[in-house]
Amino acid sequence: MNDQTAKTNGANNEYAVQLIGMHKWYGDFHVLRDNNLSVKPGEIIVICGPSGSGKSTMIRCINRLEEHQQGRIIVNGTELTGNLKNIAEVRKDVGMCFQHFNLFPHISVLENLTLAPIWVKNTPKKEANDIAMKYLERVKIPEQADKYPGQLSGGQQQRVAIARSLCMNPKIMLFDEPTSALDPEMVKEVLDVMVELGQEGMTMLCVTHEMGFARKVAQRVIFMDEGQIIEENNPHDFFDNPQSDRTKLFLSQILNH
Amino acid sequence: MAETKTYEPGAHPAMPAPMATSGVVKWTKDNLFSSPLNVAITFVIAYLLFKIIPPMLDWFVFDAVVDATSRNECEAKGDGACWAVIKIRFSQFIYGFYPENLRWRVNLAFILLFVALVPVLFDNVPHRNKALVFSALFPIIAFFLLWGGLGLEPVESAKFGGFMLTVTIGVAGIVLSLPLGILLALGRQSSMPLIHWICVIFIEFIRGVPLITLLFIASTLLNYFLPPGTNFDLLLRVIIMVTLFAAAYMAEVIRGGLAAIPKGQYEAADAMGLKYWQATRLIIMPQALKISIPGIVNTFIGLYKDTTLVLIIGLLDPLGLGQSVLADSKWQGLSDEIYVFIAVGFFLSCFAMSRYSLYLEKKLHTGH
Numbered sequence: 280m281n282d283q284t285a286k287t288n289g290a291n292n293e294y295a296v297q298l299i300g301m302h303k304w305y306g307d308f309h310v311l312r313d314n315n316l317s318v319k320p321g322e323i324i325v326i327c328g329p330s331g332s333g334k335s336t337m338i339r340c341i342n343r344l345e346e347h348q349q350g351r352i353i354v355n356g357t358e359l360t361g362n363l364k365n366i367a368e369v370r371k372d373v374g375m376c377f378q379h380f381n382l383f384p385h386i387s388v389l390e391n392l393t394l395a396p397i398w399v400k401n402t403p404k405k406e407a408n409d410i411a412m413k414y415l416e417r418v419k420i421p422e423q424a425d426k427y428p429g430q431l432s433g434g435q436q437q438r439v440a441i442a443r444s445l446c447m448n449p450k451i452m453l454f455d456e457p458t459s460a461l462d463p464e465m466v467k468e469v470l471d472v473m474v475e476l477g478q479e480g481m482t483m484l485c486v487t488h489e490m491g492f493a494r495k496v497a498q499r500v501i502f503m504d505e506g507q508i509i510e511e512n513n514p515h516d517f518f519d520n521p522q523s524d525r526t527k528l529f530l531s532q533i534l535n536h
Numbered sequence: 537m538a539e540t541k542t543y544e545p546g547a548h549p550a551m552p553a554p555m556a557t558s559g560v561v562k563w564t565k566d567n568l569f570s571s572p573l574n575v576a577i578t579f580v581i582a583y584l585l586f587k588i589i590p591p592m593l594d595w596f597v598f599d600a601v602v603d604a605t606s607r608n609e610c611e612a613k614g615d616g617a618c619w620a621v622i623k624i625r626f627s628q629f630i631y632g633f634y635p636e637n638l639r640w641r642v643n644l645a646f647i648l649l650f651v652a653l654v655p656v657l658f659d660n661v662p663h664r665n666k667a668l669v670f671s672a673l674f675p676i677i678a679f680f681l682l683w684g685g686l687g688l689e690p691v692e693s694a695k696f697g698g699f700m701l702t703v704t705i706g707v708a709g710i711v712l713s714l715p716l717g718i719l720l721a722l723g724r725q726s727s728m729p730l731i732h733w734i735c736v737i738f739i740e741f742i743r744g745v746p747l748i749t750l751l752f753i754a755s756t757l758l759n760y761f762l763p764p765g766t767n768f769d770l771l772l773r774v775i776i777m778v779t780l781f782a783a784a785y786m787a788e789v790i791r792g793g794l795a796a797i798p799k800g801q802y803e804a805a806d807a808m809g810l811k812y813w814q815a816t817r818l819i820i821m822p823q824a825l826k827i828s829i830p831g832i833v834n835t836f837i838g839l840y841k842d843t844t845l846v847l848i849i850g851l852l853d854p855l856g857l858g859q860s861v862l863a864d865s866k867w868q869g870l871s872d873e874i875y876v877f878i879a880v881g882f883f884l885s886c887f888a889m890s891r892y893s894l895y896l897e898k899k900l901h902t903g904h
Contacts (some may be wrong), residue, residue: 346801370809381804384902385822392817395808427902447808 280487295320295451295482296341301350303340303506304335310336311347312506323483325493325514328503328528333487337452339504342373355450374444378456380436382428388415388456389424392446400447412425414442418472434465441472446503448482452476454485464498488533492517502526557684591722606866620878625857629877632852638689642700642710645681649707657708657892675711693771697852701879705771705853706840706885709778712833713839717786717826721815724791735787742784747842752775755849774846782839789835793828794820826900833893837886854878 282284296318303311311333318324326334339345340352343359343366352359354369392411395403402410415421418438420431428436436458444452454473458466469493470492477483478494489495493500493514500517502510510517510526519535521527568578576703588727595787599616601609602623631639652674655667682704696704723735741749752771762768797820805815843885847856858874861867 342807367809367811370807371806375804375807377800377804379798379800381798381800383819383823384803385826385900395810398814398818399582429902443808459751520545 293320294318294353295322296484298337299349299351299353299526300341301337301340301347301352302345303336303345303349306400310506311340314350314506314508316511318451318482318484318500320482321480322499323442323477323481323497324499324501326486326501326503327488327493327529328488328509332503333506334501334503335455338455338484338486340368341451341453344375345465351510352519371447372450373453374451375453376437376440376444376455376457376458377505380428380433380460380514382436382440382443384428387425387427388431391428391439392443392475395443395447410446414445415439416446418442419468421495432465433461436467437461437469441476443471444477450534451482451484454483454487456486456488458487458489458521490518490534499500502529504529549714554789577652581680599806605871607868617872617873617876618870621861621873623871625861625867629698629854629881631855632857633695634691634697634700635695638684640679640693641684641688645678646700646703648681649703659709675708687873687894692832693769696771698854698857701771701839701846701853702843702852702882704900705778705843705846705884706758708775708837709782709843710780710836712775714785715834716834717790718821719793720783720787721790724787725794727826732748739784739787742780743788747781748845748848750781751849755778771851774851777840778843782835785835785838786832789828789831790824792831793824793826796827797823827895829893829900833836833889837889840885840889841882854881 294317296316299314301311301314302309302402303483314337316324326338328334334453336345340347340359341354348435348492349357355372357372358370359365359367359369366499382388383394386394389408389411392435393402393404393407396407397408397442398403412421412424420435420438423431423435423439428439431439441452441457456468461469466489473483473485473492474496485492497514499511500514501508501519502523506524510521510523512522517526518530521530569575596615597616599614600619601616602619604610604613604618604620605624607618607621610620610723627636627639631642634642652671655661655664661667666823680686680688682691682696683693720735720739723731724739725731726735751774754777755770758768758773801819801823802815805819808819844853844855846853847859850856852860855878858871858878861874862869862871
């Protein structure tokens with residue numbers, strides 16, 4: 280048996296992300312309960328649910344910002360265990376955008392983008408700069424390259440954060456409520472970038488309350504409550520014909536106000 | 537009742553502020569005469585300054601005597617300060633008993649100290665990277681210049697004294713205590729219990745003991761622990777103790793800075809695949825140190841002034857020399873002049889550090 284099959288024994292390699300019977304506890308609190316999910320390459324998945332339902336925790340397990348205690352997580356054929364090599368391997372393939380951007384405030388926008396390529400991938404500085412400018416142009420703010428993150432608006436900062444992840448050429452992108460901390464007028468500029476990214480075939484897992492985005496680009500919507508996946512469906516059926524009462528209640532509360 | 541008035545976007549022009557918001561008159565009014573109490577305080581202080589400053593100037597400058605050979609001669613010439621004592625003993629206050637024909641080495645080391653400091657303190661220096669190589673080599677160069685060796689005539693530590701001793705202990709302590717403090721702060725945060733507890737015990741022990749005690753340990757007790765016959769330089773032992781003492785405080789100051797870094801910074805660094813030391817060096821430490829600048833410089837200034845405690849174990853720092861000068865029958869009782877001189881010497885260095893820290897804080901401000 281070679282190493283690759285040993286790592287992914289019993290799992291299917293055609294998936295970008297696989298969660299199999301995954302549980303997580305914070306101390307004694309059982310926060311994720313038997314999560315099972317398979318994501319194909321290129322799929323866009325929106326995860327929604329009330330606050331405290333574990334949706335952020337679930338996607339944070341996928342790049343090991345949180346550790347799961349039971350079950351399996353396999354990302355691009357690599358299983359997440361205590362093995363630091365595997366964690367590094369997974370993080371190379373997985374980019375993440377946070378609710379509060381988490382840009383590095385002490386270095387310029389350009390340096391934020393080139394830091395990981397230079398230090399993690401040993402990309403020469405000049406090449407890293409070129410890649411960074413390419414992605415800054417793609418998120419439409421190349422003119423901000425030499426500013427500090429603190430001098431940008433929230434929407435611009437989040438677009439920088441997306442570009443920063445893209446510079447590492449990830450195969451999967453995780454979005455943890457990327458528009459929740461933004462002024463209403465800035466939500467669209469970030470969503471536009473995300474829509475474009477999805478259309479280009481990026482595998483995306485998005486925790487978000489932007490239901491318009493979910494309808495427009497998601498292939499599947501996942502609804503979570505109390506650490507469990509309650510419902511999974513295509514956006515059309517999810518919004519127009521929700522199955523569980525909990526989903527119906529949630530949708531009525533976020534859509535009819 | 538006012539009706540709602542609407543504008544086309546951008547239609548209303550920008551107008552000048554109704555009152556001057558800057559200028560001398562405005563400043564005076566705001567700061568000196570803003571209320572009856574403020575007016576009263578202003579006048580009281582003006583009166584006190586009027587009463588204090590002229591006699592001070594008389595003592596310091598107008599009635600002061602610079603040329604004299606003894607206190608009696610001073611008093612015959614004027615009733616202000618007798619700066620003659622400083623003038624005659626000046627070189628001793630600076631060099632202690634360092635051999636006169638070798639003092640050029642101290643001067644050279646002092647000049648090179650500034651050459652080495654410039655690229656460390658200012659990042660817009662041309663050829664900074666090359667200059668930093670010199671800065672890194674400076675401690676070795678200074679060591680040989682001051683103590684001799686490599687063909688230079690050796691000088692014993694016991695000959696060191698005056699401000700040169702202060703600067704030697706102070707600079708060595710500052711240069712060594714910052715990196716040690718950083719490591720201790722990181723160690724205290726470590727998830728590895730052994731490292732965590734070693735750091736906690738070290739920090740708490742050192743902080744729980746007065747510096748004087750550590751200096752006594754350095755001067756006497758250490759001899760019992762070291763193998764007999766080892767001649768471990770007293771000044772070196774003092775530098776080690778001062779460094780350990782300052783490093784413990786430094787560690788706590790930096791820990792405060794680390795605690796202020798949002799968790800998201802660690803998470804972003806992790807998510808991007810940076811390793812622990814990369815994330816610490818590139819992301820976490822630059823921000824933590826920036827937050828800690830006031831505390832770090834505070835510790836530096838404290839360390840620098842604490843070097844005067846070495847007089848208790850018999851080293852002749854400026855205060856120690858001052859005492860020996862006061863014991864000289866020619867200059868007996870001139871403690872005012874001597875202590876004012878020493879105070880000014882310390883103030884200049886400490887004030888410079890304080891101003892630099894303000895400059896650095898401003899420079900590193902990136903608008904968040």
